[in-house]
Amino acid sequence: MAIRWGNYKTGPFFDELIEGRNKPRPAAKDLCQYLRSLSDAELLDYKTAASSAIHVMGITFTVYSEEEGSIDRAWPFDIIPRIIDKSEWKEVEKGLKQRVKALNMFIDDIYNDQNVIKDNIVPESILTQSKNFLPECMGVSPPLGVWAHICGSDLVRDQHGTIYVLEDNLRVPSGVSYMLENRHVMKRVFPELFEKYNILPVDDYPSQLYNMLCELSPRDIEQPEIVVLTPGIFNSAYFEHAYLAQQMGAELVVGSDLVVDDDDIVYMRTVEGLSRVDVIYRRIDDAFLDPEAFREDSMLGVKGLMRAWKAGNIALANAPGAGVADDKVVYAFVPDIIRYYLKEEPLLENVPTYKCINKDERDYVIEHIDEMVVKPANESGGYGMLIGPHATKAEREKFVRLIRRDPRNYVAQPMLLLSTAPTLIDTKAEGRHLDLRPFILSGSSVSVTTGGLTRVAMRKGSTVVNSSQGGGSKDTWIVDMEA
Amino acid sequence: MLSRVANHIYWMARYLERAENTARLIQVNTHLLLDLPKNVTLGWEPIIDMLSFRDTFYERYSEPDEKSVIRFMVMDTSNPGSIINSLASARENARIVREIIPSEAWELINQLHLQAKEDGQSVLTRRHRFNCLNRVITGNQTITGLVGGTMNRDNAYAFLRLGRHLERADMTTRIIDVRSASLLPGLADDNAAFENIQWMGVLKSLTAYQMYRQEMRLRIQRADILEFLLQRDTFPRSLSHSLGQIVKCVSELPKPEKVIESVNNVKKELQSLDTKTLKQAKLHDVMDEIQVHLLDVHNTIDQTYF
Numbered sequence: 162m163a164i165r166w167g168n169y170k171t172g173p174f175f176d177e178l179i180e181g182r183n184k185p186r187p188a189a190k191d192l193c194q195y196l197r198s199l200s201d202a203e204l205l206d207y208k209t210a211a212s213s214a215i216h217v218m219g220i221t222f223t224v225y226s227e228e229e230g231s232i233d234r235a236w237p238f239d240i241i242p243r244i245i246d247k248s249e250w251k252e253v254e255k256g257l258k259q260r261v262k263a264l265n266m267f268i269d270d271i272y273n274d275q276n277v278i279k280d281n282i283v284p285e286s287i288l289t290q291s292k293n294f295l296p297e298c299m300g301v302s303p304p305l306g307v308w309a310h311i312c313g314s315d316l317v318r319d320q321h322g323t324i325y326v327l328e329d330n331l332r333v334p335s336g337v338s339y340m341l342e343n344r345h346v347m348k349r350v351f352p353e354l355f356e357k358y359n360i361l362p363v364d365d366y367p368s369q370l371y372n373m374l375c376e377l378s379p380r381d382i383e384q385p386e387i388v389v390l391t392p393g394i395f396n397s398a399y400f401e402h403a404y405l406a407q408q409m410g411a412e413l414v415v416g417s418d419l420v421v422d423d424d425d426i427v428y429m430r431t432v433e434g435l436s437r438v439d440v441i442y443r444r445i446d447d448a449f450l451d452p453e454a455f456r457e458d459s460m461l462g463v464k465g466l467m468r469a470w471k472a473g474n475i476a477l478a479n480a481p482g483a484g485v486a487d488d489k490v491v492y493a494f495v496p497d498i499i500r501y502y503l504k505e506e507p508l509l510e511n512v513p514t515y516k517c518i519n520k521d522e523r524d525y526v527i528e529h530i531d532e533m534v535v536k537p538a539n540e541s542g543g544y545g546m547l548i549g550p551h552a553t554k555a556e557r558e559k560f561v562r563l564i565r566r567d568p569r570n571y572v573a574q575p576m577l578l579l580s581t582a583p584t585l586i587d588t589k590a591e592g593r594h595l596d597l598r599p600f601i602l603s604g605s606s607v608s609v610t611t612g613g614l615t616r617v618a619m620r621k622g623s624t625v626v627n628s629s630q631g632g633g634s635k636d637t638w639i640v641d642m643e644a
Numbered sequence: 645m646l647s648r649v650a651n652h653i654y655w656m657a658r659y660l661e662r663a664e665n666t667a668r669l670i671q672v673n674t675h676l677l678l679d680l681p682k683n684v685t686l687g688w689e690p691i692i693d694m695l696s697f698r699d700t701f702y703e704r705y706s707e708p709d710e711k712s713v714i715r716f717m718v719m720d721t722s723n724p725g726s727i728i729n730s731l732a733s734a735r736e737n738a739r740i741v742r743e744i745i746p747s748e749a750w751e752l753i754n755q756l757h758l759q760a761k762e763d764g765q766s767v768l769t770r771r772h773r774f775n776c777l778n779r780v781i782t783g784n785q786t787i788t789g790l791v792g793g794t795m796n797r798d799n800a801y802a803f804l805r806l807g808r809h810l811e812r813a814d815m816t817t818r819i820i821d822v823r824s825a826s827l828l829p830g831l832a833d834d835n836a837a838f839e840n841i842q843w844m845g846v847l848k849s850l851t852a853y854q855m856y857r858q859e860m861r862l863r864i865q866r867a868d869i870l871e872f873l874l875q876r877d878t879f880p881r882s883l884s885h886s887l888g889q890i891v892k893c894v895s896e897l898p899k900p901e902k903v904i905e906s907v908n909n910v911k912k913e914l915q916s917l918d919t920k921t922l923k924q925a926k927l928h929d930v931m932d933e934i935q936v937h938l939l940d941v942h943n944t945i946d947q948t949y950f
Contacts, residue, residue, distance in 0.1 A: 219747060394740055403743045413743065418648050430647040432799060432949045433898045 163204065164196050164590045169583060175322045176592060177243050177582040188246045188640045191357050196241065201588040207350055208585060211240050214349045220342045221400050222628055236339060237633035238346060239584045243595065243615045247361065247641040253316070253324060253599075254609045256509030259499060261312050261601045264329060264486045266502040268308040271485055272298045282501045283494045286518070290569045291491075292538070293332070293484030295447060297454055301471055303480045304377050305605055309487075310478040311370070311442075312601040313337070316613075317512075318580035325512045325577070327596065329495075331479060331487035333444050337366060337600045338401035340614040341408075343636040359641040361611045366600070367408035370442075373604035374409075377476035378439040385439035387411040388429065390419070392445045392461045402444050411442070421465030425472040440476040441466075447481050489538045489572045490516055513575060517568040526573040527564065530557050533573040535564070548624070550576050579624050582635065584617055593617050594624045597637065612637035645799040649744060651950040652737045653800055656745075657807030659734035660753070663727045663760075664784040665815030667777040668849045669694065670717060672822050674773060675845040680838070688713035694818045695725045711768055718776075719764040727780060728764070731757040745804075746794045749787055756783040799897060806893040806945065813886035814938045819849060820873060821931040840864045846873075850881050870919035870927075883934070887911055890941065899948055906944045910937040 167183045178189040185193040199207070212235065220236040245253075270277050271288065278285050288294050313334025315327040344363050348355060371387070378385035391402035393415050406413035418429050419438065428435035443450065449459040454467035469475045485491070491498075493514040499507045515522040515533075526533055535547040547560040564571045581592035599613030615635040616626035626632040673691060689708040692701045697716075700723055705712040718727045735757045742750050759779055766772035788808070795801045823846050843864050847853040852873065859878050862868045874883045890907050894900035913934065922930060 407743050412646060414646060415648065418646050432645050432647055432650050432803075 163199060163201050163588060164583075166193055166197060166590075169590055169592070171581065171592060173320055174578055174592065174594075175318055175320050175580040177245075177318070177580055177595070178241075179583065186244075188244045188642055192242065192244065192354065195354060195357070196590070204585065204588045207240055210350045211238055211346055214346045215342075218342065218345065219400075220339070220346075222397055236342070237619065237628065238343060239593075239617060239619075239633050239635045240347075240350060241583050241585055241590065242347060242636040242638045243582050243597075244638045244640055245612060247639050247643075250612065250639045253509065256326075256507070257314060257599060257601050257609050258607045259503060259505060259508050260314065260326065260329070260495065261309065261603055262607060263499040263502045264312070264331065264495070265307050265309055265603055267491075267498050268331075268480075268483055268486050269302070269306050270502075272301060272308075272482060277498070277501060280501070282497050283491070284518075286569065287488070287490050287494075288485070291485055291488055293447070293482070293488055295482035295485070297467060298480070298482035301480075301482075304379070304476060307603045308480040308483040310373060310377070310480075310603050312603070313598050313613075314601065316509075316597045316599065317577060320578040320580075322580075323510060325510045326495075327512060328489065328492060329487060330598075332446060332484040333479070334598070334600065335398040335401055335444075336598055336614040336616075337610070338404040339634055340600075340610065340612070340637070341366060342404075343614070343634060347636040358638065359644045361639045361641060363611050366610055367405060369602055369608055370405065371409040371411070373602045374411075374440045374442055374476075374478060376604040377478060379473055379476060380437075380439055382439075386429075386437060387440045387442065388414045388419075388438055390414055390416070390441050390443040390445060390463075392449070396444075398444065405442070416445075416459075416461045416463050419463040419466075421463060421469045425465070425469045425474050427463070427466065427469050427475045438475065440478065442478050447484060450477075450481060489514075489536050490518065490569065493572055512577060515573045517564050517571040517573065523564065523568055526571075527561050530561060530573075532576060534576055535560050535571055535573045538570045538572065548576070582615075582617070584619070584633075584635075591621070593619060593621070594626070595635070596626050612639045645803075647950050649741055650799065650803045652741045653744065653803045654807035654945070654950075656734050656737035656741065656753075657804045658811040659730045659737065660784050660787060661808045661811035662725070662815065663730035663734065663756075664781050665812065665819065666695070666717060666725065666727050666730065667780040669815070669819050669822060670714065671774070671777055671781075672819060672845050672849040674770070674777075675848055676842060677770075679841045679845070690822060691717060694821055697723055697725050700724070714768055714773070718767050719760075728757075728760055731760050731780075741800075744800050746791065748794070749791050752783070752787050752790060756780070756787070759783070802893045802896045803949075806890060809886040809889040809893065810938065810942060810945075812881060813883050813890070814935060816850065816873065816881055816883055816886065817931045817934050817938075819846060820870070821928060822846070823927075839866070843869050852879055852881060855879050867920045867922070870917075870922055874914060874917065874919065883914060884911075887914070894945075897949070902948055903941065903944050906937075906941045910934060910941065913937065 166179065169179055171179055178186055178193065180186050215235050215238060222234055222236060267277060277283055309331040311334060313330040313336060316324055317327050318324050341364060374387050375385055387409065389402055389406040389411055391399060391413060403413055412429065414429055420428050420430065420435065422428060427438045429438050445461050448456045449461045451462050451464065451466040452459045453464045467481065470477050493516050496507045496511050499505060515526045517523040517526055531549045533549040537545045547556060549557060579594040581594055583590035584593040595615055595617040597613050597615050600610045602608050615637045617633050617635055618624055618626050619631060619633045669691065673688065688710055691713055692698055692708065701716055704722060705716060716723050716726065720726045721729055723729065735753050738745060738750050738753045763776040763779065767776040791804060823842055843866060844853065847856050847869060856869065856872050860868050860872055872879060872882065876882055877885050877888060879885060887907055887910060891904055894903045917930065
């Protein structure tokens with residue numbers, strides 16, 4: 162029978178909305194009161210309204226299967242928002258800016274003087290064995306000294322309420338379009354809540370992205386030609402590529418639309434002939450970017466793109482090689498990296514991370530494998546991980562072997578008890594684990610999205626939030642309680 | 645505008661028009677079937693030949709009987725020219741340019757493809773065939789109306805119409821060509837009663853019967869019908885009209901000269917025809933020749949823009 166907060170159990174976890182039995186956090190008070198006033202029928206009505214809005218707006222992500230080809234799945238969405246007080250968010254925002262600034266300085270240093278290695282802050286071995294370090298980028302200085310123009314950092318909160326950075330995605334982070342669309346859906350479904358609350362807007366992102374990309378243009382012209390480079394309709398994030406191109410008024414291109422001439426300039430093939438391109442917001446991985454420089458069999462990339470980029474005739478966002486800092490081993494050094502470049506203490510915490518590359522730490526990890534989350538250095542999407550406490554004996558033994566064989570490729574972290582938020586399951590609110598991915602844009606200045614994409618594990622007890630593995634999402638409200 | 649995007653829009657429109665006209669082509673035969681006396685057998689083989697898929701057909705079927713030909717032309721996914729494949733290709737092209745065409749158009753194309761899949765079995769029975777094929781025809785007409793009423797008059801729309809009219813020109817010659825083949829083996833060519841019935845079938849399958857009467861004010865006569873369907877501009881499915889539209893579309897695009905020149909070659913040939921002399925064998929040759937010219941128009945478009 163509808164939502165009764167008295168029955169809501171937070172368990173050992175930190176809950177984002179509920180402080181204790183029947184006690185909402187201050188910023189969530191009005192929301193909880195409102196939700197309690199709704200009947201089962203009304204709740205289902207809102208849920209249906211949200212899914213039909215998602216259907217009509219065509220918000221999808223693509224799942225590819227051999228039998229059925231590509232399928233558009235409706236975006237899974239929970240109608241109960243996640244709320245963060247603005248005063249807390251301001252601190253997170255500061256921490257993210259500091260972090261990304263330092264990471265960009267780190268990448269630029271790595272591809273130029275490598276002082277960070279000479280000064281023994283990070284060991285050289287983590288570069289020589291890094292999958293994402295590109296020797297082809299040595300000596301390049303991209304405009305504004307920025308390599309990772311768009312960064313998506315995953316934040317989690319533990320049982321004590323502390324926010325940690327779980328990882329930084331510096332290659333081609335996705336999800337921002339869903340952050341924007343989640344808000345549109347909520348506005349359609351719960352307009353009355355937006356009257357009660359002072360919720361900071363999020364829809365500024367595409368224009369900020371556009372302005373940042375314009376700053377990178379090698380030609381000093383009024384309207385540089387900006388394109389979004391997608392692997393194509395079979396990519397799981399194709400919706401986002403098309404969405405961002407449309408929102409920015411940029412062309413959405415695939416590799417075969419672009420050509421690099423002998424003059425090392427990038428052109429796109431149009432019905433009027435070749436037309437020069439200034440900035441590419443690329444959404445394909447480094448390895449596929451240029452068959453001339455990297456994987457020869459790449460059908461997605463553009464031959465000669467690296468030549469044009471090194472010649473300074475095209476801006477690439479993110480820059481090739483930026484992924485060197487998107488490595489779970491480098492992650493462990495980020496606090497040191499911040500202290501080294503900025504002479505500041507890190508404002509956001511790193512999750513304590515054991516580097517299997519060090520013998521002491523490796524031995525500790527192997528001994529405590531049943532308490533650890535073990536991650537390979539260069540995977541994303543939650544693939545290839547071991548969640549020690551939930552794994553079988555055979556799985557744990559397999560990971561011990563993997564770590565011994567290639568210690569550099571693994572890090573381990575203690576199992577965090579991720580925070581939860583009330584999520585609508587049928588017509589009841591139940592706690593589900595979640596994380597948060599804000600997006601950080603770096604050009605001549607650094608900006609952070611208001612909140613970010615909240616991803617929620619829809620299965621009870623699960624902490625896997627990836628949409629490819631059954632995760633859903635929530636709208637994220639940064640609420641100004643003083644206004 | 646990106647060449648690739650233009651190419652997808654052009655082919656989306658071509659495949660939609662092809663599906664519609666293939667449905668019309670089959671309707672010609674179905675009309676005839678119902679009008680003819682019981683002792684006259686109707687040949688289905690020419691339908692396969694019209695679309696040049698003889699080899700593909702005989703790889704899969706032994707007899708060109710009604711069921712096999714319908715199955716092959718409507719729902720067989722191994723036939724590149726089947727209606728279901730044309731609609732699937734239209735859908736795939738539309739999917740790629742989803743951000744360019746109105747989203748309702750994408751939905752309609754998607755729906756049309758799903759509907760045709762569902763109709764796959766019932767189309768085999770004569771009782772349901774007319775309705776199934778008609779859904780394909782009106783489906784494309786609806787899409788045409790929707791894009792006409794909601795799309796910007798820009799290059800994308802020009803490429804869409806370009807694809808539609810080139811495909812329509814080609815298919816109209818094929819539908820006329822059905823009549824040139826011996827659909828009725830054993831019947832004399834000058835058997836007037838059946839001759840008229842057959843030409844009426846052609847007109848009706850092009851939704852041209854009423855318009856023919858209004859424009860030509862004449863009895864059903866081969867020469868007049870051919871003049872109406874080939875040389876006159878009035879009727880929107882006539883060859884002459886389609887060619888005129890192609891010129892109009894490319895004139896809105898950059899570098900139209902070569903395409904226009906290539907269209908003019910077809911036009912010249914078309915206007916020099918004396919429709920009174922176009923009896924079966926000759927009619928077939930002329931339609932063949934025009935199809936070759938239209939292929940040249942396509943190649944010129946392809947080289948100029950894609």
